Amino acid sequence: MKAKPIFQCRDLKIEARPWAQEPIEIVKGISFNVFPGQVVALIGESGSGKTTISLAALGYTKPGLHFSSGEAILLEKDMINLDYEEKRLMRGEHVAYLAQSAAATFNPSLTIGEQVIESALLHGALSKETAEKRAIELYLALELPQPYMIGKLYPHQVSGGQLQRLMAAMALVEKPSLLVLDEPTTALDVTTQIEVLKAIKKVIREEKSAAIYVTHDLSVVAQIADHVVVLYDGVIKEQGTVEEIINNPKHSYTNKLMAAVRPTPKANLIEQSVLESEHSNSALVVKNISAGYGGTNKRTPTKLVLHDVSFSLNHGEVVGIIGESGCGKSTLARVISGLLPASSGQILLNEKELHPSVKNRSLNELQLVQFIFQMADTALNPRQTIGEIIGRPLTFYHGVKGKKRDEEVREIMRLVELPDAFMNRRPTEISGGQKQRVNLARGLAAKPTLLLCDEVTSALDTIVGANVISLLKKLGEETGISFVFISHDLSTVSSFADKIVVLYAGRLVEQGTVQEILSPPFHPYTKLLINSVPELRVGWLEETLKKQSTEVGISGTVEMTDVGCPFYNRCHIKIEGLCNTTSAPLTSSLSGHEIACHHLDMALLE
Numbered sequence: 001m002k003a004k005p006i007f008q009c010r011d012l013k014i015e016a017r018p019w020a021q022e023p024i025e026i027v028k029g030i031s032f033n034v035f036p037g038q039v040v041a042l043i044g045e046s047g048s049g050k051t052t053i054s055l056a057a058l059g060y061t062k063p064g065l066h067f068s069s070g071e072a073i074l075l076e077k078d079m080i081n082l083d084y085e086e087k088r089l090m091r092g093e094h095v096a097y098l099a100q101s102a103a104a105t106f107n108p109s110l111t112i113g114e115q116v117i118e119s120a121l122l123h124g125a126l127s128k129e130t131a132e133k134r135a136i137e138l139y140l141a142l143e144l145p146q147p148y149m150i151g152k153l154y155p156h157q158v159s160g161g162q163l164q165r166l167m168a169a170m171a172l173v174e175k176p177s178l179l180v181l182d183e184p185t186t187a188l189d190v191t192t193q194i195e196v197l198k199a200i201k202k203v204i205r206e207e208k209s210a211a212i213y214v215t216h217d218l219s220v221v222a223q224i225a226d227h228v229v230v231l232y233d234g235v236i237k238e239q240g241t242v243e244e245i246i247n248n249p250k251h252s253y254t255n256k257l258m259a260a261v262r263p264t265p266k267a268n269l270i271e272q273s274v275l276e277s278e279h280s281n282s283a284l285v286v287k288n289i290s291a292g293y294g295g296t297n298k299r300t301p302t303k304l305v306l307h308d309v310s311f312s313l314n315h316g317e318v319v320g321i322i323g324e325s326g327c328g329k330s331t332l333a334r335v336i337s338g339l340l341p342a343s344s345g346q347i348l349l350n351e352k353e354l355h356p357s358v359k360n361r362s363l364n365e366l367q368l369v370q371f372i373f374q375m376a377d378t379a380l381n382p383r384q385t386i387g388e389i390i391g392r393p394l395t396f397y398h399g400v401k402g403k404k405r406d407e408e409v410r411e412i413m414r415l416v417e418l419p420d421a422f423m424n425r426r427p428t429e430i431s432g433g434q435k436q437r438v439n440l441a442r443g444l445a446a447k448p449t450l451l452l453c454d455e456v457t458s459a460l461d462t463i464v465g466a467n468v469i470s471l472l473k474k475l476g477e478e479t480g481i482s483f484v485f486i487s488h489d490l491s492t493v494s495s496f497a498d499k500i501v502v503l504y505a506g507r508l509v510e511q512g513t514v515q516e517i518l519s520p521p522f523h524p525y526t527k528l529l530i531n532s533v534p535e536l537r538v539g540w541l542e543e544t545l546k547k548q549s550t551e552v553g554i555s556g557t558v559e560m561t562d563v564g565c566p567f568y569n570r571c572h573i574k575i576e577g578l579c580n581t582t583s584a585p586l587t588s589s590l591s592g593h594e595i596a597c598h599h600l601d602m603a604l605l606e
Contacts, residue, residue, distance in 0.1 A: 005033040012070035044231035045461040092123035096171035100183040102163040106155040113151025138169040142199040179211040189488035190532035216461035219534035223541040260462040265494040283482040284313040289345035318483040320493030323503035367397040370443035374455040376435035380427040387423035393445040433464035505566035512593035528553035
C-alpha cells in the first residue's frame with residue numbers, strides 16, 4: 001500500500017492585487033505531491049514562482065500576494081484555510097523553513113544554542129532540558145565541530161557553512177514532517193556546499209522527514225532530489241523522477257536550464273596560446289600586499305587577512321581570484337580599489353603607483369578603477385532612475401551633461417543589452433539580472449582601465465548568470481578593459497579568465513594560466529576546489545565524498561596561522577614535522593606557474 005503524501009499542492013493559484021488594477025496571476029494552477037522520506041526539488045530561473053509555491057506549505061504568501069484558489073494540504077489539513085492559531089501550531093510542529101541566508105536568520109546578540117531551541121520552547125513542544133539534548137543530537141548528526149560546546153558560541157564565531165547547518169538544526173529540533181529549503185547552498189562556496197548537502201541529505205534520511213528543495217541549480221538537484229518539478233512563469237513545464245529529468249528531459253525549457261549548468265572546469269589549450277601572444281603590457285601589478293582589519297591605524301592592523309600577495313594583469317586580460325569564503329578575495333579587491341589601505345606592498349596601475357587610500361587618489365585614478373559590487377540590490381540607489389544612475393559617472397568624471405549625457409547613457413545601455421525604455425525606470429522595477437547589468441553599466445560609464453567584479457554572478461540563477469558572463473566577455477573584447485573577477489565558483493572563472501590566482505587563508509597558494517591551474521600537478525587545495533564542483537549526474541556527491549582528498553579537505557577547518565602551511569590540517573598529502581612547522585616555498589616554472597607547496601611535482605600528481 002502506497003504511503004499517503006505529507007504535502008499535496010492541488011491546482012494552486014496565487015495572484016498579486018495591485019491597487020485599482022486587475023489581479024495579476026503569479027502561480028497558475030500548480031499540482032504536485034511530497035511523500036515521506038522524499039525530497040522534491042522546485043527548479044527554475046528567478047521569477048518562476050519557486051519560493052512563492054514553497055511558502056504555500058506554511059500557508060503563507062509574501063506581502064501583496066494572495067491565494068486565489070487551490071489547496072496546500074499538509075498532513076491532511078489545508079494550510080490556506082486554517083485560522084491564525086492553527087497555522088501557528090502547524091508551522092511550529094509540522095513544517096519548518098530554511099532560508100537562503102543563515103547570517104540574516106540568526107540574531108547576533110543571542111547564543112546559537114538559545115536560538116536553535118527557541119521554537120521548541122515557544123510552542124511548548126519540548127522542555128528546555130529535552131530540547132538541549134535534541135539539539136546536541138542534531139549537532140552530531142550534522143557533523144558540526146565541538147557539538148557539546150558549539151551552542152554556547154555566537155553566530156559570528158562560526159563559519160558560513162556551519163551556520164547553514166545550524167539553521168538546519170534549528171528547523172529540525174521539533175522533528176517536523178516537512179522541511180522547506182529555500183536555496184540553502186546558493187551563496188556558499190563549493191567545498192562548504194558539499195558539507196551542507198551531505199549533512200542535509202543525511203539528516204533527512206535519518207529523521208525520515210520530507211523536503212521541498214528550492215533551487216535554480218540542476219547540478220545540486222541531481223545530488224539531493226528524488227522528484228523534480230520544473231517551473232517557468234508560475235507554470236509546471238515538466239516533472240518526474242530526478243533520473244528522468246537529468247537523463248531524459250522532455251521540455252525545451254528543461255534543456256535550456258541544463259545548457260546553462262556551469263561545466264566542469266576545463267582548460268582550453270588553443271585559446272590559451274593565442275592569449276599569451278596577444279598581451280604584453282601590464283595594466284595592474286599587485287606587489288607583496290599584506291592587509292587586515294582592526295587597530296587604530298589601518299596601516300598597522302591588529303589582524304592580518306592578506307599575507308604577501310603578488311600577481312600581475314595585462315591590458316585586456318581577465319584574472320580570476322578564487323577561494324573559499326573568508327580567504328581574502330574581497331579584501332584584496334578592497335585594497336586594489338583603495339577602500340582598505342594595505343599595511344604593506346604596492347599597487348601599480350599602468351606602471352604608476354596608486355596611493356593606498358582612496359581618499360588620497362586623484363580623480364583620474366578613481367575613474368580608472370571601478371568596483372562592481374556583488375549585490376546590485378544594495379549597490380543601486382532605489383530613488384534614482386536607471387538613466388540617473390548610469391549618467392552620474394559621466395558627469396562626475398567627464399563633465400558630460402544634458403542631451404549628450406542621455407545619448408551616452410543610451411549607448412552604454414545598448415552595450416550591456418538594456419532597452420532604452422529602462423532609462424526612466426527605477427531599480428525596483430527591473431529583475432535581478434537587469435539590476436546587475438545596470439551595476440555594470442555604471443562602472444563602464446566611468447570609462448575605466450580596470451573593473452573589479454566581486455562575486456557578480458553568485459546571487460543570480462544559472463541562466464541569468466551565464467548571460468552576465470557572456471556579456472562580460474563581449475565587453476572585454478569590445479572595450480579592451482581588464483577585469484579582476486572574484487568568485488568562489490571555479491567553473492565560472494575557468495570559462496572567463498585568462499589567469500587564475502588561488503587564495504587560501506589570506507595566502508597565495510597557486511597562480512598561473514587557466515591551463516596550468518586546471519592541469520596537474522596542482523596545489524592540494526586547488527585539487528579540492530576542482531573536485532568539489534558539482535557535476536550534472538546522479539550519484540556524484542557520494543562518489544566525491546569517498547575520495548580521500550575530498551574527505552580530508554572538507555572535514556578540516558580553515559586556520560589563519562603564521563607557522564607552517566595554512567592548509568596543513570586539511571591536506572591529504574601533508575608531511576608531519578615539515579608542513580606544520582615551515583612555510584611552504586613558492587616554486588615557479590619558466591612560464592610563471594607558481595605553487596606554494598613542500599611537495600615535488602610527482603607527489604602533487606597523486
